[in-house]
Amino acid sequence: SAVISQKPSRDICQRGTSLTIQCQVDSQVTMMFWYRQQPGQSLTLIATANQGSEATYESGFVIDKFPISRPNLTFSTLTVSNMSPEDSSIYLCSALWGESAQYFGPGTRLLVL
């Protein structure tokens, strides 16, 4: 299995501010993803982080709100911009090895006041 780490593990933020979440993988991977999991809900894909190009966003998510970077094959960041209480959620990074081995990071628990 692979090791995926995220920082921070949790944070409490004021509305209107922004938070950048980092995701580090212990080996090079083909694809990286960012998910959101709101309280009591299943995971929702935000975007696919593409190395060297702009991320591919799912319906309902936009780059201005969730800018994503992926400067290399082992690292990605997700920024939650201009936060509101509705952004309180767990944000999960995921990485795909080969065609089918997908693993998740431990998550970042965000509370927006």
Next chain:
Amino acid sequence: KNQVEQSPQSLIILEGKNCTLQCNYTVSPFSNLRWYKQDTGRGPVSLTIMTFSENTKSNGRYTATLDADTKQSSLHITASQLSDSASYICVFNAGNMLTFGGGTRLMVKP
């Protein structure tokens, strides 16, 4: 539209008992199906992975089954432990697109 529905939504069992969680799906075709365990506030951890052609896969006390005719998968947990208390999610992979079930919240009581 691909859908994955899990049942029950929540389940309470006594420590040491067995339980079975269900996952009904319409995803077709798919390359593999995973069952994940997700502790509260943490990321999902893979328990089992099966390709579309497999019928069963075990990992310790966890046994997953797949019935392509009825489009059902189940996760059977034997001799439950307090540490099994978590959410269990079935996830289908089709062309690197994942479809998640809503999860079953399991609570194991002493």
